[in-house]
Amino acid sequence: AIAEAVNGALRNGPLAGKHVLITSGPTHEPIDxxxxxxxxxxxxxxxALAEAVLALGGNVTFVTGPAAAARPSGARVVEVETARQMADAVQAALPADAAIFCAAVADWRVENASDLKMKKDGSGTLPALQFAENPDILATVSQGDNRPGIVIGFxxxxxxxxxxAQAKRARKGCDWIVANDVRPETGIMGGDENAAILVTADDVEEWPRLSKDQTARRIAARLAEELS
Amino acid sequence: AIAEAVNGALRNGPLAGKHVLITSGPTHEPIDxxxxxxxxxxxxxxxALAEAVLALGGNVTFVTGPAAAARPSGARVVEVETARQMADAVQAALPADAAIFCAAVADWRVENASDLKMKKDGSGTLPALQFAENPDILATVSQGDNRPGIVIGFxxxxxxxxxxAQAKRARKGCDWIVANDVRPETGIMGGDENAAILVTADDVEEWPRLSKDQTARRIAARLAEELS
Incomplete structure (x- = not known):
């Protein structure tokens, strides 16, 4: 009965019937x-974002790289490793009412990745890695035919x-950027807290230092307002 | 009483009184x-190796990179991130009766690692990473003044x-090499099993596919024979 009541509440939540695509975690780019x-x-x-959206009744597709964090229960989870795999999984998950690109996608991949383990040969010769730019998932979706009604980048x-963050928002064509200062001394990357700055078309909101759960609930609530 | 009996057994195990240095996990080499x-x-x-050595009564110093695996309880654990930190921690842990270098140490570090996050600037220009060879921990210890009585490389x-593996054993100056075929299709790297080949001065033993625990117990048992 409790589960039914919860499910009933979710079905009536402010994001009920909305499909929200969320990317998460790192990507890994093979060298060998x-x-x-x-x-x-x-x-x-x-x-945390996926759980916050689910708690407001949204349907979540969660495209994640090889992240340490637990996967959100109740979401449709798609596991990927590289940026290109993530880009493909995102396209396959559209259309969506909103997309939140929270993953830390590698900007570059190693173009000359080796099928064999690269070995030291005693010559002192070092490997020359050639890099290629990965697809820009945020820009592609923001500027694409299948653009969700609201697109949020991190x-x-x-x-x-x-x-x-303002330059990134304009360049990518997304609606909001959630910016974070990830200098090692802030402890944010890999830590439990965030100190987010929400950059919109005409505003900059500096949020206080909050847990990642609290940050997620704020973003989800703003998203629900925007989609209502 | 059970704990006392176990401790008594350990104190009388074949590796009782022996100090075994074990390295484990990956190293991480910063780019930015x-x-x-x-x-x-x-x-x-x-x-698994540390637990097998502890089970035979040995004292273990466990120098580990940022590994997903649980740390062995009962060992003295030293956490490091980079190859150079691991090399320093290993030197600080000597002398030892035996050393088992199981860590997957990065051969190269990024010499021009950046204090600021490297950013795409829209120019299409790609980062040029300069690599430098990391210290060779296995060779340094195998050929050093403080050489343990038995040195095992992976x-x-x-x-x-x-x-x-034979060439590596000769080049490094260690006693044994435990070799593994880590082609992705074997599922060994990151998996639960190993198919080890023990290369010694005058022998090559191909072990069957075993769990990593079983592989560890075989190595620990061989080590105990050798040190007895």
């Missing part, structure tokens, strides 16, 4: 069969946070 | 504050496994 390029995203913020910055 | 180069080592084999290979 054992090595890869990673980043410090734990996936905690993405999982920006992890170590300097000029607000200016970089 | 959020990106790093990693490898697929889970640390499972290293933790080799993760994707081709010519035995020949590469």
């Amino acid at each position: 069969p054992v090595r890869y390029i990673a980043n410090r995203s734990s996936g905690a913020q993405g999982t 920006a992890a910055e170590t300097h000029d946070v607000i200016a970089n | 504050p959020v990106r790093y180069i990693a490898n697929r080592s889970s640390g499972a084999q290293g933790t 080799a993760a290979e994707t081709h010519d496994v035995i020949a590469n």
